[in-house]
Amino acid sequence: MTKHLLLFFGLLFSVFGFSQEFSISGNVKDVNNLPIAYANVVLVATDDNTPINGTTTNESGNFQLENIVLGTYLLKISFLGFTEFTKEVKVVKNININTITLEENLEELEGVTVVAKRPTVTRLVDRLVFNIENSTLSNSNALDVLKHTPGVIVSDNSISVKMSVPVIYINDRRVHLSMSEVQQLLEGTSATNINSIEVITNPPAKYEAEGGAVLNIVTNKNLIPGYNGSVFGNYKQGSEFPKYSFGTSHFFKTKKLNAYFNYSISPRKDYRNIDEFVNFIENEQTVTIWETDYKRTRKSANQNINTNIEYQFDERNSLGFTTNMLISPREHSKTYVNSNTEVFDNNRALDSSFTTENRLVEETFNLAFTLDYLHKFKKEGEKLSANAHLTDYDFSNFQNVDTDYLFPNGSLIRKNRFQTFTSKRIKLHAGQVDYELPLANSGMFQTGAKISVIHSENILTQYGYENGERFEDVQNSDTFLYDEHNYAAYSSYAKDWNKWSLKLGLRAELTDVESSSVSTNSDFNNNYIKFFPTFHVMHNVDENNEIYFNYNRRIFRPRYGQLNPFKFFMNDNTYITGDPNLKPQIDDNFTLGYTLNNAYTFELYYRYENNPAIEILFQDNDENLLMLINTNIDRSISYGLDFTTYKQLTKCWSIYALSSVFHYDNQFYALESNNALQNIDSWSFYGHLINYFSLLKDKSLTADLSLMYISPIANGASKISNRFGFDINLRKTFWENRASMSVGVADIFNTQNFNETTKYLNQDIFLQSRLENRLFTIGFNYKFGNYKLKNGHKEIDSNERDRLNGVNK
Numbered sequence: 001m002t003k004h005l006l007l008f009f010g011l012l013f014s015v016f017g018f019s020q021e022f023s024i025s026g027n028v029k030d031v032n033n034l035p036i037a038y039a040n041v042v043l044v045a046t047d048d049n050t051p052i053n054g055t056t057t058n059e060s061g062n063f064q065l066e067n068i069v070l071g072t073y074l075l076k077i078s079f080l081g082f083t084e085f086t087k088e089v090k091v092v093k094n095i096n097i098n099t100i101t102l103e104e105n106l107e108e109l110e111g112v113t114v115v116a117k118r119p120t121v122t123r124l125v126d127r128l129v130f131n132i133e134n135s136t137l138s139n140s141n142a143l144d145v146l147k148h149t150p151g152v153i154v155s156d157n158s159i160s161v162k163m164s165v166p167v168i169y170i171n172d173r174r175v176h177l178s179m180s181e182v183q184q185l186l187e188g189t190s191a192t193n194i195n196s197i198e199v200i201t202n203p204p205a206k207y208e209a210e211g212g213a214v215l216n217i218v219t220n221k222n223l224i225p226g227y228n229g230s231v232f233g234n235y236k237q238g239s240e241f242p243k244y245s246f247g248t249s250h251f252f253k254t255k256k257l258n259a260y261f262n263y264s265i266s267p268r269k270d271y272r273n274i275d276e277f278v279n280f281i282e283n284e285q286t287v288t289i290w291e292t293d294y295k296r297t298r299k300s301a302n303q304n305i306n307t308n309i310e311y312q313f314d315e316r317n318s319l320g321f322t323t324n325m326l327i328s329p330r331e332h333s334k335t336y337v338n339s340n341t342e343v344f345d346n347n348r349a350l351d352s353s354f355t356t357e358n359r360l361v362e363e364t365f366n367l368a369f370t371l372d373y374l375h376k377f378k379k380e381g382e383k384l385s386a387n388a389h390l391t392d393y394d395f396s397n398f399q400n401v402d403t404d405y406l407f408p409n410g411s412l413i414r415k416n417r418f419q420t421f422t423s424k425r426i427k428l429h430a431g432q433v434d435y436e437l438p439l440a441n442s443g444m445f446q447t448g449a450k451i452s453v454i455h456s457e458n459i460l461t462q463y464g465y466e467n468g469e470r471f472e473d474v475q476n477s478d479t480f481l482y483d484e485h486n487y488a489a490y491s492s493y494a495k496d497w498n499k500w501s502l503k504l505g506l507r508a509e510l511t512d513v514e515s516s517s518v519s520t521n522s523d524f525n526n527n528y529i530k531f532f533p534t535f536h537v538m539h540n541v542d543e544n545n546e547i548y549f550n551y552n553r554r555i556f557r558p559r560y561g562q563l564n565p566f567k568f569f570m571n572d573n574t575y576i577t578g579d580p581n582l583k584p585q586i587d588d589n590f591t592l593g594y595t596l597n598n599a600y601t602f603e604l605y606y607r608y609e610n611n612p613a614i615e616i617l618f619q620d621n622d623e624n625l626l627m628l629i630n631t632n633i634d635r636s637i638s639y640g641l642d643f644t645t646y647k648q649l650t651k652c653w654s655i656y657a658l659s660s661v662f663h664y665d666n667q668f669y670a671l672e673s674n675n676a677l678q679n680i681d682s683w684s685f686y687g688h689l690i691n692y693f694s695l696l697k698d699k700s701l702t703a704d705l706s707l708m709y710i711s712p713i714a715n716g717a718s719k720i721s722n723r724f725g726f727d728i729n730l731r732k733t734f735w736e737n738r739a740s741m742s743v744g745v746a747d748i749f750n751t752q753n754f755n756e757t758t759k760y761l762n763q764d765i766f767l768q769s770r771l772e773n774r775l776f777t778i779g780f781n782y783k784f785g786n787y788k789l790k791n792g793h794k795e796i797d798s799n800e801r802d803r804l805n806g807v808n809k
Contacts, residue, residue: 205505
């Protein structure tokens with residue numbers, strides 16, 4: 001292990017990397033060449049004047065804005081009694097504006113009033129930024145925002161970007177949750193305090209190599225001193241049950257302290273109906289046909305608590321504490337599944353039937369804590385940051401399953417009952433250090449290292465019944481222990497020229513895994529070193545033409561649930577099982593892009609996935625069982641052409657359009673067909689068109705109309721039918737933007753339901769799924785406290801010293 005570590009860190013620092021953050025500095029004086037202290041310096045978006053960053057000048061009139069990503073902005077400098085200074089700045093490197101002279105003006109500046117606006121889209125070299133602050137989406141939850149985010153597909157409990165599962169970050173901090181738990185978190189997180197969603201299709205070396213694209217949710221920070229807060233809520237009515245979400249957010253800022261607290265709860269019921277048709281085959285002939293009608297009702301009331309506290313000791317040192325908690329109490333987390341299965345012979349004559357009642361109770365406590373430290377050196381842009389992270393995940397469930405087997409005439413053949421108790425306890429400890437050093441001529445060096453330690457204990461105990469007496473089913477009970485140590489380090493280098501930008505980096509990760517099954521007394525060990533290069537280059541041919549190329553390598557380590565070797569029975573005939581010998585999936589991603597007139601973007605992409613680990617539904621034709629097996633398939637290849645555009649058609653109407661034509665090819669081993677190598681592939685199309693309307697003279701009424709279409713696609717060993725969605729949302733602001741209300745309908749025509757077909761060799765399964773996709777929604781938000789940007793005063797008091805100081809640092 002020591003030799004591996006020495007080799008790992010020796011190779012790591014042989015390359016350089018990049019950062020996309022720059023600074024703007026300058027000095028503000030009056031016409032008499034005297035410095036103007038505590039003038040407001042604000043960087044805003046060019047299209048809608050949304051504040052991006054801000055500070056105030058010091059006693060010498062100097063200012064500096066840091067952590068600014070590539071883009072074009074408006075720099076606004078104002079002070080009471082002076083005419084506002086406005087300058088467009090294109091940030092591709094660190095900028096020093098030198099001296100800025102403000103001219104006297106006897107008229108006072110008006111306050112900044114933010115009105116409801118349309119979401120905006122900004123494309124950078126490695127990411128797409130979807131800005132939704134104060135838009136019609138602000139009264140939704142975070143998951144609804146993702147459904148409207150260009151390039152992101154949210155469907156049937158999954159989130160994907162370019163047909164790959166993304167990793168979720170909040171303010172550049174990874175959320176250590178499974179995809180289903182991520183969706184629970186996002187459903188309970190109000191969009192009120194979300195500034196933007198960053199879709200990073202080719203993550204740079206700084207990000208963990210784990211996962212596909214990165215979805216980074218950027219939340220607002222308190223821009224002004226004092227206190228402000230909000231209360232929010234929304235109501236959704238589906239075809240069966242209502243769903244609620246409400247909560248509150250609070251901001252508090254002083255000269256040194258910046259604090260944020262958010263709490264939300266989402267009581268709801270969700271209904272799903274699945275019709276399942278299985279043809280059991282023997283000697284290439286159908287011998288038995290099963291038709292099952294599943295009706296599932298899931299009750300939940302997830303609670304989310306998010307806190308962020310930042311304390312600035314001085315101009316160079318600050319400390320931050322962040323916590324994200326997801327709590328699902330047992331009394332509100334229940335699932336009821338009723339199913340009826342009819343068994344036919346090959347002549348469609350009813351042979352028998354059975355009905356099953358499954359009652360499931362769950363409880364989840366997912367607590368995450370992060371401590372951050374930041375030190376800024378005297379050299380502009382040079383900084384060192386460190387953080388320590390702890391995730392404590394505690395999950396348990398209990399299910400009771402009763403099945404009645406019946407003759408064709410409905411009389412009872414027999415009864416069967418079993419119960420299952422499972423628990424999962426995961427502890428994750430991680431520490432990370434990052435260092436950034438600006439170099440001459442717009443260069444940037446960045447390096448860092450991370451260590452993470454994971455311990456997981458999974459217990460499954462199954463009970464059967466005989467003559468009314470409960471007994472432990474030892475064959476289907478087990479304890480699975482899993483320990484993982486991961487050592488990661490990266491270096492990167494960035495360089496900007498007049499028309500060229502180069503960004504390259506290398507990340508190396510050493511992983512050591514030890515796991516064991518107690519019941520079988522089996523041990524599973526694996527350790528490996530993997531290298532993850534990243535390469536980004538962009539060329540501005542002229543003002544209207546831009547070309548870029550990206551390459552990176554990513555890894556998907558098996559989820560803990562995929563590794564559990566025991567069988568979890570959902571009923572007498574269906575179970576889920578994992579494999580502790582699953583290999584990590586390695587992806588190679590290539591993207592070639594072209595942007596015309598800063599509005600039309602074309603992207604060719606190619607992705608090769610080696611050893612993908614997925615869950616595949618297999619049928620056992622001998623035992624008449626359905627098995628959801630987590631297994632490595634041989635490989636997956638996808639490639640396609642994406643087109644995106646944002647277009648302002650009129651003063652009050654703009655559109656965003658995304659279309660993708662892609663080919664997906666899965667090659668897998670048919671485990672129930674003598675491990676024959678099979679291919680499932682298809683050409684597919686995905687299209688998303690969003691119309692944004694700004695109505696009324698003050699644009700306080702906005703409307704969004706969204707259309708989405710997905711043609712049939714290949715998914716593992718199956719094919720999914722086409723889906724279409726049409727949503728409409730309206731939002732109106734009141735009382736100088738203190739309050740807002742939104743109404744809308746999701747999936748107006750109820751066309752997002754789908755079918756899934758698995759048909760090859762001796763496998764023949766058809767699923768028809770119907771969910772509550774069509775929802776009537778209504779949301780509200782009310783702000784209180786010191787919630788608007790205000791004017792400066794010529795008197796230098798403590799409040800003005802704090803205004804906009806340290807925003808987004």
